[in-house]
Amino acid sequence: MTERIRRGDIPGVQLRCRQLLEIDVEEAWRLLIEPSGLTQWLCEQAELDPVAGGAFAWHGVRGLEPGVAEQGTVMAIDPPDVCLLSLAQPGWSAATRVEWRLSRQQQGCELSVLQNGFEHLPLSHSLTVWEQYRRRWRAALERLAAARRP
Numbered sequence: 001m002t003e004r005i006r007r008g009d010i011p012g013v014q015l016r017c018r019q020l021l022e023i024d025v026e027e028a029w030r031l032l033i034e035p036s037g038l039t040q041w042l043c044e045q046a047e048l049d050p051v052a053g054g055a056f057a058w059h060g061v062r063g064l065e066p067g068v069a070e071q072g073t074v075m076a077i078d079p080p081d082v083c084l085l086s087l088a089q090p091g092w093s094a095a096t097r098v099e100w101r102l103s104r105q106q107q108g109c110e111l112s113v114l115q116n117g118f119e120h121l122p123l124s125h126s127l128t129v130w131e132q133y134r135r136r137w138r139a140a141l142e143r144l145a146a147a148r149r150p
Contacts, residue, residue: 012127014116015134019141022108029080031147032100032111041143043070052076056085062143063136087115094120096133111144113137 009015021028031037038046044060054074061068072095075084081102088095096117103110115137118130 009134012123012130013119014114015118015130015137016115017113017134017137017141019111019113019145020105020108021111021145025080025102025104025109028102028109028111028144031144032083032102033077033079037147040147042140048074050074050077050079050083061136063139064132092121096120111141113141 023031031040033048033050035046035048038048038058041062043058043062046056046058048054048056052074054077055071056074057069057071059069060066061070068089070087070089072085072087075086075097077083083100085098085100086095087098094117096115099112099114101112101114103112115133118126118133120126121129
């Protein structure tokens with residue numbers, strides 16, 4: 001089944017996903033930046049230094065081909081609201097930018113994910129990667145909504 005293009009999506013350029021979480025912002029933040037939280041919903045192994053300029057590496061990324069790893073740098077961080085990441089896979093000619101933004105809601109919080117910069121990848125690659133991440137974020141956010149901190 002083909003998934004509709006969502007509001008905020010620009011194929012090959014940026015994508016946006018939102019997910020309501022039935023947990024408070026502080027618990028959601030821990031799931032976003034602690035390796036034990038990331039392994040519940042995003043990847044099999046995680047390293048992340050949650051400071052501006054800190055490095056991260058995610059291995060066994062769920063929703064991407066087996067063996068795919070992601071790496072990058074924390075560009076900016078404002079706990080427990082915003083984390084900006086420069087994200088790439090080995091072999092990419094450019095990195096994309098991912099913004100995680102949490103906002104308080106009556107029944108928990110909402111996570112907004114904005115990933116852009118796909119247009120800096122080779123044209124033959126950018127649309128394919130954009131579509132992979134569009135599916136990947138939707139599935140990851142559904143897992144996050146079901147996750148709880150150990």
